[in-house]
Amino acid sequence: MTASVVSKQKSKLMSIRKGMLWLAVIGAFLIGIRHLLPGEAGSGGSFDAFCPFGAIESMWIYVTTRQTLLTTNLLNFAIMSGVLAVSFIGGRAFCGWMCPLGAVQEGLARLARRLGWEKCRVRSRQANVQFPMHLPDWADRWLRFAKYLILVCVLFASVFAVYPPLQAFCPARAVFSFKLSSGLLWSVLITFMVTSLAVERVWCKYLCPLGATLAIFNKLSPVRMHADFDTCNHCGRCDSECSMGIQDVPDNLSSAECIRCLECLEACAHEDALTLRVFKTYKVLRKYLN
Numbered sequence: 001m002t003a004s005v006v007s008k009q010k011s012k013l014m015s016i017r018k019g020m021l022w023l024a025v026i027g028a029f030l031i032g033i034r035h036l037l038p039g040e041a042g043s044g045g046s047f048d049a050f051c052p053f054g055a056i057e058s059m060w061i062y063v064t065t066r067q068t069l070l071t072t073n074l075l076n077f078a079i080m081s082g083v084l085a086v087s088f089i090g091g092r093a094f095c096g097w098m099c100p101l102g103a104v105q106e107g108l109a110r111l112a113r114r115l116g117w118e119k120c121r122v123r124s125r126q127a128n129v130q131f132p133m134h135l136p137d138w139a140d141r142w143l144r145f146a147k148y149l150i151l152v153c154v155l156f157a158s159v160f161a162v163y164p165p166l167q168a169f170c171p172a173r174a175v176f177s178f179k180l181s182s183g184l185l186w187s188v189l190i191t192f193m194v195t196s197l198a199v200e201r202v203w204c205k206y207l208c209p210l211g212a213t214l215a216i217f218n219k220l221s222p223v224r225m226h227a228d229f230d231t232c233n234h235c236g237r238c239d240s241e242c243s244m245g246i247q248d249v250p251d252n253l254s255s256a257e258c259i260r261c262l263e264c265l266e267a268c269a270h271e272d273a274l275t276l277r278v279f280k281t282y283k284v285l286r287k288y289l290n
């Protein structure tokens with residue numbers, strides 16, 4: 001297979017991924033608009049009822065009382081089942097291919113690059129800072145634990161909660177619901193926008209408890225990336241394209257941080273240095289994208 005055929009296949013894959021992210025964003029805005037219509041919250045669920053994480057927030061109360069937290073219902077569990085099915089097959093692929101918040105973050109990072117902020121000079125330090133930027137390694141390493149801590153706190157709070165514990169801070173509500181009913185939600189919206197311009201996929205990397213929940217599936221899923229170290233020349237292109245800031249990508253393809261966006265596959269110029277495989281043996285790209 002020639003290099004141009006390989007690169008065409010990869011670009012097709014990227015188009016599919018971007019198309020799916022656009023659909024996720026449009027779907028989330030439609031749910032937000034629907035929720036504004038009179039009487040809609042009462043007929044089929046509130047905005048929160050479409051959130052997969054609502055199922056995790058309601059899990060305790062549902063197991064113990066067969067009730068759900070206010071503003072969530074069984075639709076949350078149905079949507080979470082779909083997300084789990086995707087995760088069993090493709091790890092955190094939901095984050096990279098289907099999450100509307102992930103799509104907005106990618107869009108904002110692209111906007112920062114388009115605005116030329118990549119070569120922004122911070123005078124006080126006399127250093128070139130690239131936006132979206134990478135945090136220092138020590139801060140990055142510690143902050144990545146924050147999403148697991150948030151998950152534990154939410155699970156603990158859900159035992160005593162009446163409403164979903166994350167509801168008041170939820171960036172999905174802030175971005176898509178068109179109902180910024182509190183100053184706190186406005187703060188979340190502004191913080192989410194500004195930090196997403198400054199740091200690529202900042203919410204996915206550091207704060208998202210749904211991403212933390214799905215991370216374990218990166219170790220279990222049959223569809224995953226594979227590196228061929230006979231072909232890879234450690235050029236580092238995949239590292240620089242990784243939106244999750246994973247270092248030494250070929251060595252860390254099962255990282256809990258990987259959202260299976262396949263940008264590394266797209267960036268790699270060496271045929272078969274990186275491949276998407278089922279059970280390490282079967283190449284998905286070659287089979288399905290001719």
Ligand code: SF4
Nearest residue numbers: 232234235236238268
């Ligand atoms: S871009 Fe390809 S060749 Fe370069 S380090 Fe990554 S996998 Fe190896």
Ligand code: SF4
Nearest residue numbers: 242258259261262264
């Ligand atoms: S390692 Fe590759 S697939 Fe995983 S997040 Fe980084 S660029 Fe995406």
